[in-house]
Amino acid sequence: MKKLLAPLLALGLLLSSCSHGQAPSTPLPSSTPTPVPVASPSSAPLWWERPDLSLLPQSLEESALLGGVPCWLMGTAEDVQLYCGVDVNEGGWLLRRGDAVQYFPAPMARRPETAPKLQWGDFDADGQEELLILYYTTPQSADLHIYEWAEGWTDRHFGPEVYNPLLLDAIEYHYEPRTATVACGGNTVSYTLGPEEAGRVGLWDSFGDLLFYRVEDTSLTAVFGIGLNINGQARYFANVTAQLCYDGASFSLLNFQLLETGGV
Numbered sequence: 001m002k003k004l005l006a007p008l009l010a011l012g013l014l015l016s017s018c019s020h021g022q023a024p025s026t027p028l029p030s031s032t033p034t035p036v037p038v039a040s041p042s043s044a045p046l047w048w049e050r051p052d053l054s055l056l057p058q059s060l061e062e063s064a065l066l067g068g069v070p071c072w073l074m075g076t077a078e079d080v081q082l083y084c085g086v087d088v089n090e091g092g093w094l095l096r097r098g099d100a101v102q103y104f105p106a107p108m109a110r111r112p113e114t115a116p117k118l119q120w121g122d123f124d125a126d127g128q129e130e131l132l133i134l135y136y137t138t139p140q141s142a143d144l145h146i147y148e149w150a151e152g153w154t155d156r157h158f159g160p161e162v163y164n165p166l167l168l169d170a171i172e173y174h175y176e177p178r179t180a181t182v183a184c185g186g187n188t189v190s191y192t193l194g195p196e197e198a199g200r201v202g203l204w205d206s207f208g209d210l211l212f213y214r215v216e217d218t219s220l221t222a223v224f225g226i227g228l229n230i231n232g233q234a235r236y237f238a239n240v241t242a243q244l245c246y247d248g249a250s251f252s253l254l255n256f257q258l259l260e261t262g263g264v
Contacts, residue, residue: 044067045067046067046090047066047067047068047069047071047085047087047090048066048067048085048090048092048094048101048103049103051066051094051101052066053096053099053101056071056073056081056083056094056096057071057072057073057083058073059073060072060073060074060075060115066085069085069086069087069090069091070085070086070111071083071084071085071086071094072084072086072111074093074112074115074116075115075116075117075118075133076118077118077119077120077131078120079097079098080095080096080097080118080131081095081096082094082095082096082116082118082133083096084106084108084111084112086108086109086110086111087107087108088107088108088109089107090105090107091105091106091107091108091109092104092105092106092107092108093106093135095147095153097149100151100152102152102153104155106135112135112136112137113136113138113139114136114138114139115136116133116134116135116136117132117133117134117215118131118132118133119131119132119215120132121217121218122218123146123218123220123246124246124247124248125218126248128148130146130147130148130149131146131147131149131153132144132145132146132147132215132220133145133146133147134213134215140209140210140211140212141208141209141210141211142211142212142213143157143159143208144157144158144213144220144222144244145157145158146158146246148248156246156249156250156251158222158244158246158251159208160206160207160208162250162251163207163208163222163224163251163253164205164207164208166252166253167205167207167224167240167253168205170184170185170240170242170253170256171183171184171203171226171240172184173202173203175201175202178192178193179191179192179193180193180201180203180228182203182226182238182258183258184240184256184257184258185240185255185256185257185258187257187258187259188258189226189237189238189258189259189260191228191235191237191238193230197230197235199230199231200229200230200231201228201229201230202228202229203226203228203229204226204227204228204229204234204235204236205229206234207224207225207226209225209234210224210225210227210234210236211223211224211225213244219243220243220244220245220246221241221242221243221244222241222242222244222253223239223240223241224239224240224241224242225238225239226238226239226240226258236261237260237261238258238259238260238261239258239259239260239261240256240257240258240259241256241257241259242254242255242256242257243255
């Protein structure tokens with residue numbers, strides 16, 4: 001009889017539990033997965049950061065890939081080498097002296113057509129030589145930089161933000177019907193529009209579009225093209241030459257001369 005009562009008692013307890021809405025406690029799987037740590041990839045250095053000097057081109061005919069960017073040797077001056085890296089976003093120039101390499105940004109889509117000109121000289125007459133580099137954005141337009149060395153390079157740029165105000169202050173421009181006149185340095189040059197030239201006329205004030213330099217030892221002369229803006233197109237008819245002076249911190253222009261085109 002006791003053997004029969006034991007199973008019946010167990011069955012009664014089970015039915016009593018179900019009647020009160022209770023169920024055996026069973027752990028449920030979590031609906032939110034446990035995050036798995038992911039190591040963030042280390043960013044690769046840019047082509048100009050810590051370059052392997054042994055990979056740099058050794059001659060003007062060679063090229064190399066630095067970080068996937070094509071690189072060329074563009075010029076030398078004694079113990080200095082100048083390289084360009086062609087990239088529309090991170091392109092620029094590498095200036096090397098010994099094991100020191102310094103980057104100067106200049107995004108470019110292709111290798112410059114005209115090689116830069118490098119020359120050492122004491123351009124500010126302080127007893128220490130500086131490195132002058134003429135970059136050519138186009139074969140008709142030079143961009144002048146002077147680099148001071150002191151365990152690294154300091155770049156002094158003679159750019160449009162410097163020479164445009166100097167030229168606009170030195171040049172007088174007048175326009176009468178179909179004749180434009182420019183005066184500078186005591187000289188005057190006029191230009192009469194041809195029959196096919198009409199529309200809005202003004203002075204072409206992007207002076208760096210036609211710009212050359214004469215470098216004779218440490219003497220610098222800038223030659224600016226002077227033209228008219230005729231409906232957004234430049235029509236050059238004169239040149240302004242000026243002595244370019246550098247004092248170690250800034251630039252100035254002296255001794256302006258205005259010449260008709262062909263006089264330089």
